[in-house]
Amino acid sequence: MSGNAPWRVLLGRSHECGVLDHVVADARAGRSRVLVLRGAPGVGKSALVEYLTRSAPGFQVLRVVGVESEMELAFAGLHQLCMPLLGHIERLPGPQRDSLAIAFGLRDGSAPDRFLVGLAVLSLLAETAEDRPLLCVVDDAQWLDQVSAQTLAFVARRLLAERVALVLAARPPAFGAGDDPWAALPETEVPGLRDDDARALLDSVVPGRLDERVRERIVAETRGNPLALLELTRGLTTADLAGGFGRPDSRPLTSQIEHSFVRRIESLPSGAQRLLLAAAAEPVGDVPLLRRAAERLGIDADAEGTAEEAGLIEFGTRVRFRHPLVRSAAYRAAPPAERRTVHRALAEATAPGFDSDRRAW
Ligand SMILES: Nc1ncnc2c1ncn2[C@@H]1O[C@H](COP(=O)(O)OP(=O)(O)OP(=O)(O)O)[C@@H](O)[C@H]1O
Ligand SMILES: [Mg+2]
Structure with missing residues (x-):
């Protein structure tokens, strides 16, 4: 499992890990950093997020995971982020404190001013980072509710000289989807694994020696997507793979992986x-x-x-x-x-x- 599996080395991610190491180093030095990790389902964003959270000793780490079924719940994502910091809410200027408290249902009031909610989150993060550097990671960010996504983008644009790193991992916006809230933020694309790393991953999960041509076909068809390499070959012997994998399947890779989970x-x-x-x-x-x-x-x-x-x-x-x-x-x-x-x-x-x-x- 990507989340809590025993820690293991990621194949072929030295560039991406280096980028994340820089983010941590800059934040530690008081130069706030924001980064969006973009990539297809299963390409390895959560695995990199896991690497990141283990590579920031001394940081306070706040984690948010977007949940598809909570997309309609306004402020659900921000609430996850800020919950551990709510003890500091009293230190915020009155209007910010009141707006945040109303947004999180801690007190009654008419719909809070979004600008004040954004400022309140910014102040909370900046204040927390005065004690020790702060790493905020948002995984599955494509499933954040809209207000939380927009507020985080607002906060991201205003982080300057705090000891804060904000890293979001998200699938690419669906074609025709509305405005991408993070379009203007610094972004790193997470690509499929290079062929030699994809071969190594495949060899680690398929028992026996794979025919060279079959292996090349799998590597090409999965485009180095680690989840596809792991899941679509799962439980198959070399003989199955020679005969079965790679039958023409015109569905997108994600539906093929999802379908394989449905079968299981x-x-x-x-x-x-x-x-x-x-x-x-x-x-x-x-x-x-x-x-x-x-x-x-x-x-x-x-x-x-x-x-x-x-x-x-x-x-x-x-x-x-x-x-x-x-x-x-x-x-x-x-x-x-x-x-x-x-x-x-x-x-x-x-x-x-x-x-x-x-x-x-
Ligand atoms: N570099 C890698 N080396 C080996 N295994 C990897 C690597 N990257 C990811 N994996 C494995 O591939 C699977 C899918 O990775 P992960 O869950 O990180 O994808 P994801 O990009 O977060 O997908 P989604 O968008 O669906 O959340 C996991 O089982 C993970 O452990
Ligand atoms: Mg993920």
Whole structure:
């Protein structure tokens, strides 16, 4: 798993790691840095984010992960970012403090002035960085709610001489998507692995010796996308690969990977499938809530183990999918009626008044 797998060396990323090392060094020296890591699904952005957070000793690290099902919840992303800093909110100038408190639902009031919310976040970050340097990382940034994305862009443009680094990892904007909030910010493209690194990754996961031509075809067709190299060849023997992989498939690579996750999900017993669907429909990865919903859905107790053993998900302090494409595969694979049943069970499993965000269910 990219998130909490035992740390291992990334193949072919010395350039990108060097860029990130500079970001950290500049921020440490009091020259704020902002960087957007852009790349296709599965290309290795989260793996680089993981590298970054391990390469900034002495920094306070604030992490935000965009969640597709929270895109409609205004300020959800900013709330994740600022939550650990809210103890300092009283130090902000009154109007900024009030705007932020209203935005986060800490006090009543009419819709806050976005400019003041932006200034409040900027002040909070700058103030925190006076004690020790601050690294803010936003993964899956394409799924931030719009206000949070715009506010972060506002903050990014105004960071100057603070000890702050802000790094966002995002998929490229969808064709025809509205304005990209980070278009004007410094950006690094994360490309597929070079051929020799892609070959090395492939050799590390495919048992036995691969025929040279088959290997070259896989490297070419996956365009060095690590997730595609790992997932589309998963469980296949050299013989399977020679005969199977690379049959003409005109779908984009991402749909092929997602489809391969769908196949793996569909091969599981129905309880594990339902549990994956419920986990996909629940935005924050709340394990006790998911277990209550699972009980209501009559999902047997083995389902968690089965889904974990299949390498698709982990149930730790939070629920963690192996990759965002597993989440979308689990959700899309289910018929609408099944999705409705699961949403209902999640709503019922949420204690009334426990978390008003979830009443939308
Ligand atoms: N340089 C690398 N060397 C070896 N494995 C890698 C490398 N980069 C990524 N991987 C592995 O490839 C998989 C996909 O990477 P990752 O999750 O970082 O992609 P991503 O760009 O964040 O995708 P998404 O946009 O869907 O979030 C992970 O299992 C990760 O561990
Ligand atoms: Mg990622």
